[in-house]
Structures are given as C-alpha cells and as structure tokens.
Amino acid sequence: MAKAANSGRIVSFEEITKFDREHDVIVCGFGGAGGAAAYEARKAGADVLVLERASQGGGSTAMSSCEMYLGGSGGTTLQKELGYSDTTENMIAYLSEAFGPYGDTERIRVYAEGAAEHFDWAESLGVTYKRAATMARDVVPLTDESLLYTGNERVYPFTEKSEPVPRGHVPSADGDFGGQIFMGALMEQVAKLGAEIVCDADVNALIQDGDGHVKGVVARVDGKNITIRANKGVILTMGGFVFNEDMMRKHIPFLNEVAAPYGNPWDRGTGILLGQAAGGNPINMSEAFLGLAFYPPAQLTYGIFVNQHGQRFVNEDSYLGRMAHYAAQQPGCRLYLFVQNEDYEPSLYLNRLPIVGTGETPAEAAEEAGLPVDIFEQTLASYNKHAAEGRDPLFHKAATWLKPINKPPYAIVSYSFEDLHSPVSDKVGPPMFTLGGLDVRTTGEVLTPDGNVIPGLYAAGRTVAGLPRTAKGYSSGMSVGDATFFGRQAGRQAASSH
C-alpha cells in the first residue's frame, strides 16, 4: 500500500519485474546486531548480504567499550573461572527490578537463559577476555580486567531483590577499545563465513507484497538504486535515532533539550522508519539511556549530591544511568556534589566542571554555591548523623560509602547538565542514546500494533525496543549484550524461514 503516504519507503513487490540481485537474507547495518545476525544466518547456510550505510562496518558497538551484560546458568565461563556463580533466576530478578513495568518479561527470560552461552560464542569468535576481575566502582576497567560490576547490583533497592554478581564482560586487550576488538573479530568471521558485505549502501525502501510480506530492499549503491530480493528475510539492524532531530523532537522532546547525543552518526532512525512503513510498531520511544559518570574516582561517592534546593535525591553509589535518571528530574537538571577535600579529585570522564563553592564550613560553601543554607545544613546534619552509624535511612547508600563529611575544607562541584560537556557533540548534557524502537518478538520478528508478525521482516539492536528500556535500570553492557544476543536470534530465525 501507501506508496504516496510512505514517500517511497515501501515499494510494491508486484511492480518489480526484475531484481538486480537476489539473496536469502539481507542484513541492513553492520554493527553489533547486524554482525551477529549475519554470522548466524550464514552459519545456518543462508546466502547473506550485508548492507552498511557507512564506509566500514562497526556501528556504535565499535565505538563502545563492548561490555556485555552476561550471567545466569550458574555463571558464564569467565564468572565461574573467577569464582562467581550466578543463577538464571538471580539474573532475571535483577533485570526485572531494573526495568519494572517497562521490562519485557519474555525477552528478559530468554536473555537470562542464553547469556552464558553468548559469552562462549563471543570467545569463539577470537575475542579475548582476561581471567581477572576488578571490584572497583568503575565505568570500564582502568586496567585490563575483563569482569566487573557495571550496574546497580550492589545498590539499593536492587540488593533487596537479587544477589550482587559482577556481570560486565569486557574484551581485555588494549584497555578501553573493546568495541574494536569485538567488532574486528566479528566482522572478520562474517567475511570468512562468506557473507557478502557492501558498504556505503543506503537502504531506502523495503519491498513488500500485497499480503504484507517483506520480499527485499531497495538500496542506493554507487549512486544507483538497486532492487535486491530476499528469499528468506530482511533484518533491520540500523541503530537508534539519537541523531535524527525530527524524531527526537517528536518522541523525546525533553531529553532532547537537556542531554547530548551519543552514538555513530548513522543513528538516524532509518531502520525504525522502514519498519514502521511496513506496518511495524514503534514503542518505548520516549526512553533513552543517559549517564552521569561522576565516578571514577570512586571516592567521590563519599560525597552527597543535592539539587538546587539543598535536598538529596538519590543514593550516590548508584550506577551512572540511575544517577542521570534522577538528576534529570531535579529542577533545571541542576545538581551539586558536596565533598570534603580529603575525598576530592576531579571526575575522570567529566571535564571542566565548575567548583561553585568552597569553604571551611559547609555553610560557607553552600552560601557561595547559592544553595539554601538552612536546608542544606540539615540535609548534611541528618546524613552525617546516620553515616556515623553506618546507615542511610533515606536513600540507603551502601555502608561502604558512608562516612560523615566533616573534615574541612569542603567543595561543592556542579554536575548540572548545563555544565556537562560532551566529547562527541556540541550539545551540553549527559550522553544519551535511544531505547525505543520496533516492537519485536525474541526471534526478531517485527510485530504490528495488533501483535501480528510481518512476514519476512526482522530487527535487532537499537532499531528495536530491546532488553534495556530505561536509564533508571540500565547497566553497562545491556545494549551491546542485547544487540548481539538478539541479533543472533534474528539471523537464525530469518535463515530458517521458508
């Protein structure tokens, strides 16, 4: 239908007399999800074509540290070798608490059941993980360990629902460049398996028949639109939409104003728009990951964050996504860390943060920072009194991070969103990428708003509403974990169709 209405995103199958090319499975996008999909589809014997918009594959996964959030089944090989055990139920409990009503119960279950095997798969690609863990409060390991805590596992209220286990698995070689290690290995394997890879390919339409069956794509390659028939299926793994300003304004207007896009420049929502034109249903479109990486250094966690009213609003030992979620709710997205000199050191990942108050007394620092002194002093007095007892009755910061803040001099540092400078964008604010997209089954099959499958169409990665659905419950490694894990399912499913 709707050629006019869909402005060329759908081409009628019946009107095509001859296809320029023909394959079993067409994978659109060669990042983590697309690479994993192509790998499995090819392994299953399908003739696979990968079309990548950029001049080389990798996507946002290659830009990341490539942590994957894995566990369950008694533990991944890495967890077990390092002495950690992790049950599937424990992982499900954690993920359920993480996303609450936003979570997709079935997706959580399938992921938790398969995550340990997924680690072995990653290793089988040739990706190396060092048999070493760090228990530090880091974002990525500052040395070369491969296992770490990357979320709220040790943080209230998660501790009430599940046993803390480190689930962040990160490739070890060369420090932070896990994404390049992983995507390098994956792309090499996909090529070795004989999938054909075409870069600088702009997939601009799906080919759909009168019954709604997706039969191929139209792609602009070398300045010319070509029609490519997919005998088994088309898989959309084209990233999120954080760089599509029109979609951002329509779907996430508030965060679009206060946070800064993070991802690869082709995160323009094309996969979502193509899927939507074919009858797919975009959901969870208002949600995004955003992160306030005020740590490391971990010792800043001894401080307390207050809003411009001098009130605390979160347990400061929270993971950076949970921090940012609550920070975004504070008036003006303004927030201030109160810290004593002995614990102060600049944040590693956030530069040029203004110190807005200093003093020999908390009141002096608060006054200079423009905070309401009386309320701030009470906030601090209450915090200090309980910290001395090893308790935080309001927000339940873990005892590890509790000590009275009473040694002068003191500083108040602004982490207000307007003071956060993005390394990859002119916008200020915490880094953000989108967590909304097509509604899919765990097989990657794309669903209509009524819950019916669109035959021949699959999707994975940030083109779909996946495992991670809110910043509040995010842990590092959930997006890459989800993209690669469910990318594999989509590849298998597409290859097995008739």
Add this chain to the structure above:
Amino acid sequence: MAKAANSGRIVSFEEITKFDREHDVIVCGFGGAGGAAAYEARKAGADVLVLERASQGGGSTAMSSCEMYLGGSGGTTLQKELGYSDTTENMIAYLSEAFGPYGDTERIRVYAEGAAEHFDWAESLGVTYKRAATMARDVVPLTDESLLYTGNERVYPFTEKSEPVPRGHVPSADGDFGGQIFMGALMEQVAKLGAEIVCDADVNALIQDGDGHVKGVVARVDGKNITIRANKGVILTMGGFVFNEDMMRKHIPFLNEVAAPYGNPWDRGTGILLGQAAGGNPINMSEAFLGLAFYPPAQLTYGIFVNQHGQRFVNEDSYLGRMAHYAAQQPGCRLYLFVQNEDYEPSLYLNRLPIVGTGETPAEAAEEAGLPVDIFEQTLASYNKHAAEGRDPLFHKAATWLKPINKPPYAIVSYSFEDLHSPVSDKVGPPMFTLGGLDVRTTGEVLTPDGNVIPGLYAAGRTVAGLPRTAKGYSSGMSVGDATFFGRQAGRQAASSH
C-alpha cells in the same frame, strides 16, 4: 498493502467492487471532536455520516464538565463582558511555557488565534454561559459561574512568562454537567443540519488504495460488516487509549501501574491503530494527563506537601495536573500534606484519605507519619521563616497562600497514589487519560513519520497528539478545547477536499 500484517485494519480499495454506502465525509466517533467535525463538514455542504461505537454519542466530552480553555484576540466575548482582556501573544506565552519542548508551536499559534471565535461558536450552538466569574481555587465552579482559572496562570513559573487571565469557560446550567449541556446542543445541531448518525457502529478497517489514499471504512453495523465509501475524507475522532491495556503497557508502562484510567469505556485506541495501519505516526505516546485534585477546599493550599523523605517538591498552589506530575516523580509516588487544624477540611474530590499523623507539635505528627523528623522539621522551619516574610524562595508559592504553619494541632494526610480511590475504576491512583496519538497538521490531516499527508485521512481529539501534551502543563479545558476546535478544522478541511 499489508493486509496480513495489519490483520484486517486495512482493506484494499481496488478489491472492493461495490460499496454498501457512499458519503462525502465519514466521521468515526461522536464525542466532542467528532461532533465538531461533523458540524463543520455538514455546514460546508458535505454529505456527512457519523459512526459512533457506543449506543449514543457524547464520548468523554459528555462525561466532563466541558470546560474549554479559551482566550486571546483581546478576549473571548465572555472574558470581555466580565472585564478581562487577553492577548493572543499572552495566551501563546502561557501555552508555550506549559508544554515547553513538548508543545507544537504551530498548533499553539492556530489555537490561540482562533480560540475567542471558538467561544462564539459554542454559544451559537445554544450552549449557555453565565456572565459571572469566580476567582476561587476550584476545579470546576462550585456555584454557577462560567469563567474561572483552570490552570497555572497565577502560579510560578508561569507568572514570569505571561499575565494571569482566567481562561476556563464552562457551560452554566446545572452545575457540573457542562459536558451534557454542550454535547446535547452539539449533537442536536449536527442532526438538524442533516448529518446521518449511526450508533453501535464498530469501525474496524480503513479502505485505502494502492497510492495510500483513504477511500472509506468498513464498519460492523447490526452484526454485519458494511463497506462505506468516503468521497472526500474519513475523520478519526475515536478517543484516546487509556482503556486499551495492551497499548498502555507498551506505551505508558509506569503511569499504567500507578494511575487510574479516566474516560469513556471506548477509549481503546482504535482510531490510533487504524491511523497507524494506514501509515500514520503515533507520537507523544508516553504522556498522559493525571490530576491530583487535593483542592477544593482551597485553604488546604496553606499546607505543604512533602515526600516520604520529608522534602517539599512543588509549589502547592499549582494546578492539579502539575501537582500530579511532580507527585509521580516522588519515591513510591508517596506524598503527604502537612496542615494545621485551622486550615483542615477534607478534600472535596478525594475520599477516604488516611490521616497518617496528628500532634500538638509538627515533630509528633511527623513521627507518627513515619517521616524523617529532623529533615521534616527543617523543611517546615525554613518554610515558616520565609512564609512569615511572604516569600517562598524554594518553590515560589504565591504570597496569597503563604503563612507560617504554627498553630497546633497539626495533621498529616496521605495523598500517596496508593491511597487515591478512583470513582470510575478499580485501580487506585490519580485519574489519567492519554495525550499521545497520531501526528497531524492543524487541519487534521494525518501525517506519516516522514511528514507526508495521508490523502483522505483526518483525525482530531484524543486520537491525535494535540494541544495538551503533558500533565505538567495541562489546564482544565485544554483537551475539550483542542478536541472541538481542531475537530472543526478537520471537518472543514475534509469537506473542502476533492
């Protein structure tokens, strides 16, 4: 396209050999938006068929007080006769502040420019408005005035951006039943004008041609599906989706758990799903109106609301939508009103609210309520100190509502969402209806995700993302105002098409 994929929501025009009926304009839904659309389409000379799912028209508008949020152009007839002037710029400034990045600039402008005329139109239907205003802090007038404040016009930060003017226009006869007065008059006029009205009609598919042009509908009437051709256009005015549990879980999972649906039982999202199947784009789907009508009595506004941490979080003179927006962000959606006996009287609209603490001292009441006493006492001390000076430096509650709360005995009343009993639902929580829907032009033309018009398809009312886009910026009368105003535009536009 996509017959299979859209599970019968789209029927191919080319496959229909004979239509059971034929009209110029088909209006689906006979509430405020549908009535207004049918009225204008018929006025413009079109042959109009109205299909209503229920056994009689009225929709959610008939259930409401039918306040309309009107002003601008120097003032409506009612505003002017009562001595109020209101510029279009002032109204635009208010609406822009209300919705911030969520607002649709063009829609705000068109509405503000036409709202005064819209009042005259309502009167021309035979709806009566009494030439009397109340300045009370009410939700609807408790006596029979027709003009009142229904939003945040006198509330910070709105007072920084626009001049306060009362813009709530409510039919006068019979107290609160403005919706029945208005819908009674509108439905009578539509019938008089000669539109054909069919009730118990279940519109279950749109008829669309191969170019995406919408050409009619399929409706189940008297147990039989009939095909109806629309020579000029189909207008979807079928309400929101607050009673569609599947859509609520997918699009507004959090609010779906903490708030209670409010509307007519046919608010099942059918119009949105039909529009989406035809290529339309649902936006703003995560937003809903929700209201915390703790007033009247207005004197409760002298109290302060705190969360379970003993912290204030909003200026208590805010409109009920803004109150609920901030309340929903507090831990556990728990909130408590601290009030001295002299100001206490039960909330008129909220029943059975538990008094969780009483005492001769604030500390005694806070202790009994389980609040952190030290922090609560400081919150109160700071509030009282500034209130004595006629200031509220933290939240800027207006001076009218500021006085120290220092006369015992005291009470703390829970307005936690879990303690709010809905009059129309088994769920607890504040009343909620959805503010997301199809992306449309101000003419009602339905847009694709790429911003193209779907020919022949129009929509209005809560089937679209309209003027009101958040609870935070909502004022009573915005939804009915938007539905009827833009319903009229859609009726005119459809009638004028070729």
